[in-house]
Amino acid sequence: xxxxxxxxxxxxxxxxxxxxxxxxxxxxxxxxxxxxxxxxxxxxxxxxxxxxxxxxxxxxxxxxxxxxxxxxxxxxxxxxxxxxxxxxxxxxxxxxxxxxxxxxxxxxxxxxxxxxxxxxxxxxxxxxxxxxxxxxxxxxxxxxxxxxxxxxxxxxxxxxxxxxxxxxxxxxxxxxxxxxxxxxxxxxxxxxxxxxxxxxxxxxxxxxxxxxxxxxxxxxxxxxxxxxxxxxxxxxxxxxxxxxxxxxxxxxxxxxxxxxxxxxxxxxxxxxxxxxxxxxxxxxxxxxxxxxxxxxxxxxxxxxxxxxxxxxxxxxxxxxxxxxxxxxxxxxxxxxxxxxxxxxxxxxxxxxxxxxxxxxxxxxxxxxxxxxxxxxxxxxxxxxxxxxxxxxxxxxxxxxxxxxxxxxxxxxxxxxxxxxxxxxxxxxxxxxxxxxxxxxxxxxxxxxxxxxxxxxxxxxxxxxxxxxxxxxxxxxxxxxxxxxxxxxxxxxxxxxxxxxxxxxxxxxxxxxxxxxxxxxxxxxxxxxxxxxxxxxxxxxxxxxxxxxxxxxxxxxxxxxxxxxxxxxxxxxxxxxxxxxxxxxxxx
Numbered sequence: 001x002x003x004x005x006x007x008x009x010x011x012x013x014x015x016x017x018x019x020x021x022x023x024x025x026x027x028x029x030x031x032x033x034x035x036x037x038x039x040x041x042x043x044x045x046x047x048x049x050x051x052x053x054x055x056x057x058x059x060x061x062x063x064x065x066x067x068x069x070x071x072x073x074x075x076x077x078x079x080x081x082x083x084x085x086x087x088x089x090x091x092x093x094x095x096x097x098x099x100x101x102x103x104x105x106x107x108x109x110x111x112x113x114x115x116x117x118x119x120x121x122x123x124x125x126x127x128x129x130x131x132x133x134x135x136x137x138x139x140x141x142x143x144x145x146x147x148x149x150x151x152x153x154x155x156x157x158x159x160x161x162x163x164x165x166x167x168x169x170x171x172x173x174x175x176x177x178x179x180x181x182x183x184x185x186x187x188x189x190x191x192x193x194x195x196x197x198x199x200x201x202x203x204x205x206x207x208x209x210x211x212x213x214x215x216x217x218x219x220x221x222x223x224x225x226x227x228x229x230x231x232x233x234x235x236x237x238x239x240x241x242x243x244x245x246x247x248x249x250x251x252x253x254x255x256x257x258x259x260x261x262x263x264x265x266x267x268x269x270x271x272x273x274x275x276x277x278x279x280x281x282x283x284x285x286x287x288x289x290x291x292x293x294x295x296x297x298x299x300x301x302x303x304x305x306x307x308x309x310x311x312x313x314x315x316x317x318x319x320x321x322x323x324x325x326x327x328x329x330x331x332x333x334x335x336x337x338x339x340x341x342x343x344x345x346x347x348x349x350x351x352x353x354x355x356x357x358x359x360x361x362x363x364x365x366x367x368x369x370x371x372x373x374x375x376x377x378x379x380x381x382x383x384x385x386x387x388x389x390x391x392x393x394x395x396x397x398x399x400x401x402x403x404x405x406x407x408x409x410x411x412x413x414x415x416x417x418x419x420x421x422x423x424x425x426x427x428x429x430x431x432x433x434x435x436x437x438x439x440x441x442x443x444x445x446x447x448x449x450x451x452x453x454x455x456x457x458x459x460x461x462x463x464x465x466x467x468x469x470x471x472x473x474x475x476x477x478x479x480x481x482x483x484x485x486x487x488x489x490x491x492x493x494x495x496x497x498x499x500x501x502x503x504x505x506x507x508x509x510x511x512x513x514x515x516x517x518x519x520x521x522x523x524x525x526x527x528x529x530x531x532x533x534x535x536x537x538x539x540x541x542x543x544x545x546x547x548x549x550x551x552x553x554x555x556x557x558x559x560x561x562x563x564x565x566x567x568x569x570x571x572x573x574x575x576x577x578x579x580x581x582x583x584x585x586x587x
Contacts, residue, residue: 021128021129021132022132024128025128025132025135025136028136029136029139046507046510046511050510050514055151058151059151059154059155060155062151062152062155062156063155063158063159066155066156066159066160067159067162067163069159070087070159070160070163070164071163073086073087074163084265087160087265088251088261088262088265089250089251091257091260091261091264091265092250092251092255092257092258092261093250094153094156095153095181095256095257095260095261096250096255096257098149098152098153098257099181099184099185099255099256099257100185102145102146102149102182102185102186102189103185103188103189103192104189105145105185105189106138106141106142106145106185106186106188106189106190107189107190107192107193108189109140109141109144109145110137110138110141110189110190110193110194111193111197113137113140113141114134114137114193114194114301114305115197115304115305115308117137120133120137123136124302124305129298130297130298130301130302131294131295131297131298131301133301134190134194134293134294134297134301135290135293135294135297138186138187138190138290138293141186141189141190142182142183142186145185145186145189146182146186149178149182150178150182153178154174154178157174157178157264158171158174160264160268161174161268164268164269166267166268166269166270167267167268167270167272169267169272169275170264170267170268170275173263173264173267173275173276173279174264176279176283177260177263177264177279177282180279180282180283180286181256181257181260181282181286183286183287183289183290184256184282184285184286184289187286187289187290187292187293188289190293191289191292191293191296194293194296194297194300194301194304195296195300197304197305197307197308198300198303198304198307256282256285259278259281259282259285260278260282262274262278263275263277263278263279263282266278327339327342327343327346328343331439331443334439335432337427337428337432337436338432338435338436338439341428341432341433341436341437341440342436342439342440345412345436345437345440346440346444349408349444359404359448386460386461386462386535387462387466387528387531387532387535388528388532389460390456390457390460390462390466390470391470391524391527391528391531391532393452393453393456394453394456394470394473394474394477394524395520395521395524397449397452397453397474397477398474398477398481398520398523398524399517399520401445401449401477401478401481402481402513402516402517402520403513404445405441405445405481405482405484405485405512405516406485406504406509406512406513406516407504409437409441409482409485409486409489410485410486410488410489410503410504410508410509410512411489411494411503411504411509412437412486412489413434413437413486413489413490413493413578413582414489414493414494414495414503415503416433416437430579430582430583431579431582431583433582434486434487434490434575434578434579434582437486437489438482438483438486438575441482441485441486442478442479442482442483445478445481445482446474446475446478449474449477449478450471450474450475453470453471453474454471456470457470463535465531465534465553465556466531466535469527469531469556469560470527472527472560472563472564473523473524473527473563476523476563476564476566476567476570477519477520477523477567479567479570479571480519480523480567480570480571481516481519481520483570483571483572483574483575484512484515484516484519484570484574485512485516486574486575486578487573487574487575487576487577487578487579488508488511488512488515488574488577488578489508489512489578490577490578490579490581490582490585491508491574491577491578491581492507492508492511493508493585494508519566519570522563522566523563523566523567526559526560526562526563526566527559527560527563529559530552530555530556530558530559530560531556531559533552533555534552534553534555534556
């Protein structure tokens with residue numbers, strides 16, 4: 001009898017300890033969330049108001065666009081089967097694209113949370129299992145990486161339900177479907193991150209670059225096959241058939257995106273049995289993948305963490321001294337101390353996978369889109385349409401650049417301030433630090449942004465006048481956004497915070513993002529409107545009978561000159577403000 005009860009007591013003790021552990025971590029999560037909300041409401045009310053207001057406007061705008069789009073499909077496609085297949089293709093490719101991006105996003109966030117976070121190192125010293133810490137960070141990464149999916153996907157699904165007159169249980173199943181779908185890429189990204197760090201701790205930079213090139217080639221080949229130029233007229237039955245044939249790869253029934261699409265469309269049509277069945281399939285697979293991650297973390301998390309940090313200590317340099325020497329030679333006209341600080345910033349950038357991976361992903365996706373503009377069946381025969389697309393592309397480049405400068409450049413001053421006791425012992429003036437940050441951000445962003453703008457203009461075949469206006473606007477955006485991030489970062493530093501993301505999320509970071517957005521809008525409008533009127537007049541009156549082309553060119557020159565003046569002010573004033581504040585700052 002004692003031999004029979006002992007395992008039961010041990011099992012009940014283990015089960016009780018697991019429950020207490022889970023309860024403790026949920027209490028920790030609740031305390032962190034409540035504390036974060038209180039801090040935001042107390043210290044960052046402007047950011048909270050802006051985020052909620054802009055998110056609500058963005059959601060309503062997307063909802064109106066999707067509602068109008070579904071009404072258009074409903075009125076244009078009279079055949080119900082063709083209409084259903086078209087909507088299914090749209091859903092499948094949309095959710096599959098988000099699935100892939102969420103896998104990369106969650107993997108990047110988890111790498112920082114699992115292997116570089118001070119909180120994780122502290123949690124691992126507690127009497128808690130490694131897999132519990134792993135699950136805690138997976139939940140956090142899923143929340144951070146999925147808010148964009150919810151913001152983009154929910155207005156489309158709600159609009160589809162309203163247009164399709166979906167029954168009440170469609171809206172009841174909708175949040176469960178979304179949460180279950182989000183768990184799948186989060187678990188896959190967690191597994192990939194854990195296994196890569198565990199199996200390849202000594203991965204050389206050359207191998208990483210080679211793998212990245214292979215991935216880009218595969219994505220490019222897929223995009224090329226998908227976006228091959230169509231010879232049929234836009235929005236015709238032949239065009240629809242051709243597009244649907246190209247999207248068949250997204251209709252594989254083993255993909256979670258297909259489960260989400262088929263289940264929600266079935267529920268919207270009143271078939272609650274199919275809706276519940278595919279929901280169970282999605283939930284069960286999500287739970288299985290999460291459990292697989294927990295099993296993998298039980299065996300590999302602590303060894304991977306130990307191998308990663310020990311390998312960093314033993315590995316020393318990354319073998320990229322040639323790049324540092326090249327930077328030093330290219331910018332030989334700059335003072336030696338500025339070049340040394342720029343090389344130091346470059347080393348910090350390439351040693352942080354969170355920074356360069358996000359940089360490559362976003363700018364790589366933009367480059368892929370720009371290279372296939374002419375294959376997207378746009379009507380590029382009208383000059384005004386080409387001008388609008390080209391300036392929208394320029395605005396997108398500027399907005400993405402403002403996101404990076406606000407997220408990575410703005411916190412650099414605060415992080416340097418916390419280590420100023422090291423820099424203070426060196427013969428380096430404070431202004432040299434700010435100059436190096438500005439030049440690193442401006443010159444580092446100028447090359448990829450100019451390449452993207454040139455690629456967009458070449459694919460759109462814009463006229464030479466507009467091409468040079470785009471180049472000028474791109475240079476002004478790079479200089480102005482870099483100066484705003486550096487100057488406002490020095491004017492409003494946060495020396496008590498160690499996390500760059502929290503520094504960027506503060507009042508100074510929010511104000512920098514708002515001012516940067518306004519600056520982008522002003523530069524783009526000043527250069528786009530005169531170009532639009534000039535090209536519209538040339539298209540409507542090629543002989544110049546009704547319009548004076550010389551006067552319209554003069555307006556283009558005036559708009560460009562005004563943008564140069566505003567760009568110069570946006571560059572000089574924030575830097576002067578930052579220099580003055582940084583010189584007076586007491587550490």
